[in-house]
Amino acid sequence: MEQRPHIIADTSRHDPAGDADFSRILLKESPDAAIVLSTTGHILHWSPTAEAMFGFSGSEVTGRLLTDLVVPTEHLGEERQILDRILSQGGATHESIRRCKDGTLIYAAISGKLVERSQDGTCVIVMTQKDVTQLKVQRDAKLVEARYRDVLESMPDGIIMVNATGRIVFSNTQAERLFGYDAGTLRGTLIEQLLPDRLRAQHLEHRSHYLGQPRARPMGIGLELYGLRRDGSEFPVEISLSPLKTEDSTLVSAAVRDITERKRFERALQEKNLELAAANQAKDRFLANMSHELRTPLNAIIGFTGTLLMKLPGPLTSEQERQLRTVKLSAAHLLALINDLLDVAKIEAGKFEVTPAVIDLTTVLEEVATTLQPSAEAKGLRFVLVLPATPVVFAVDRRAFSQIVLNLLTNAIKFTDRGEITIALECRSEEGRQIVGVTVCDTGVGIAQADLERLFEPFSRVGSDRERMKEGTGLGLHLSQKLAGLIGGRIAVRSVFSQGSAFTLTLEEPPR
C-alpha cells in the first residue's frame, strides 16, 4: 500500500474559531460535491453541494448505494474497479459520466480516499466529485474542430456533434442557420434544446440506447421528426446518425436536413390524389346514373312496343305492325348506341378493365363464328372459317378479343349482299415473339379510298345515308379500335370500293 489512511475526522473542535468556520464553509460552499461512503459503497454523508450537483437531497440518499443513484448502467463495471482500487490502494482519481436525478448526464472528475475514523478505527471513503461537463465539451470541441472542421463545414446538411452526455460539442454553419443560432452559441447546450418539448423525454431514452450500440443509421425510421428553432418555431427534419470514436469516448454525429419543402410537396401530391380519386368516383357515378336513367324510359318504349307486336292487347293492321316494327328497330338502335357510348366512355375514363388470360384463340373464333354463321347464311352468303390445325395459345383479355371479332364479323355480314365472308387466323413468330392476325374478309360494298382514313373515328359518315341506315351505332369500329389498343393490338383495313374489305386485328406478344 502506497498510502496509509489519514485521520481527518473529529479534529474541528480542537481548532481555533476561525478555522472551524472555514471548515464549515468548505464543506457547505465548496463547488465540488463532498460525499462520505461506507466501505460497502453506502452513502453516509451527502453535502449540500452534492445535493446541488445531482438533485438528490441528503435525506433521500442516506443509507443507499451510490452506484444505484448516480452511476449509469454501462459504467457500473468501471465503478466497481475504482471502489476496489480505493479500498486496496487507499485512493483513486478518475473521470466518468454520472446521472443526475432528472436524468441529465454530466462528466465528473472524481477523487476518492480511504479514511480511518478516530473513534472506532472503522474506515470510510471520502469522495469529491467535480462537474467537468463544460470542460469536457471544450476538450471535445477542440478535438473535433482541429480534425474535422473543414470537412464538416463543407457538408450541405446541418451537422451537429454530441458527446456522451448529450451536449453539443460542434455545429456547422448550416446547422446553426437551420436552428437560428449565432455561430458557436450551441456549444455546450443539450441536444434536446433543439427538439420540441413533447419529443424530449423520448429522445433522451433513444439517445442512451443509441450509445449502447452506436452505428450509422437514419434516425427515427417511420417517425415524424421535428426540429425546434431558437424562435420557438418547429420544422420537419430528416436525420442520419453516425458514431465517431475518439481516444477516450464516442461522439455522435447527426446530419440534419430540413424537409419542409418535401413535406409540403408530399402533402400537395396527396391532396391532388384525393381530388383525382373523388373526381374519378364522380365520373363513375355519373356514368352509372346516366346508364340507369337512359335505360329506364327505354324499358317502357321497348316493352310496350313488344306487347303491341305480340298482339297481347288485340290485333294490328299491317300498317300498324309495320310502324311498330320501325319503333322497335329504332329503340334497339338507341339501346345499342347507349351501350357503345358507355363502353367508349369507360375506355376513355380508364375504367374498362382488361385481364389477360392464356386462351386458345381458335376456340374463341369458333364460338363467334357459330353465333354469326346463321345470319350470314340467311343472307345467302358463303361462310368460311380458316383456322390453323393446332391450337393458338395466346395471353389476351377474352371479352375484349371476342367483342372485336364479333364487331368486325357483324359489319362484314351487314355490308355484304352476295359472295362470301372469310374469317382467318394466322400465326407467325418474329424475333422469338408470337404475332397473331385475325382477318375478316368480305366481298361487300367496300370503302372508298377517301373514307378509309376516317373509318375508325366515331360517327364517321361513310357511304350514303341509306347505307348508314344499315350501319350500327357508328361507334362499332371506333370502339373496336380502342379495345384493340387496350389489349396491345391494332386493327388495319384494306378495301377496294365495290369489291370488298379486309379488316385485320394484329396482336403481338409483349417483349420479354
Added chain:
Amino acid sequence: MTARVLVIEDHPPSLDLVRYLLVATGYEALVAEDGLSGLALAEAESPDLVICDIQMPGLDGYQVLARLRANPRLASIPVVAVTAFSMVGDRRRILEAGFEGYIPKPIIPEAFVAQVTAYLPPERRIALPGTNG
C-alpha cells in the same frame, strides 16, 4: 290456383308494363310503387314471387330484400331484381346480395314472362306457348 306475383317498382310505366305482361299471361299481379307499401302487401298477401326494382326512393331493393328475409313468414319467397343497373359487375353484386334472379332493363318483353316463371314453384306455373313449361 295461378301464381300471385308482387311487383315493387317506382317507375309507373315500368310497373304498368310488368303488371300487363303478367296479367296477360294469366298470373295475378299485386303492385306497389315503393318499398314500404310493397312490404305491407307482401305481409298481407304472401305472394309466390316478388319482382323488385333496385333504385327506389325510401327503401331500395336491397333493403326490401333484407326485410323480407328477416320475416320468417316471407323469408322463403323468391325475389327477382329487375333493374336498369346493368353495367359490368351489377349482376354479380345483386346476386351476391341474395336475390334469386337478375333481369336487366330494358326487359325483353317476348322473353320476360318465361324468365320470371322459372322462379315460380312448378305447380304454380302457366304453360307458355313455345315452352315446355
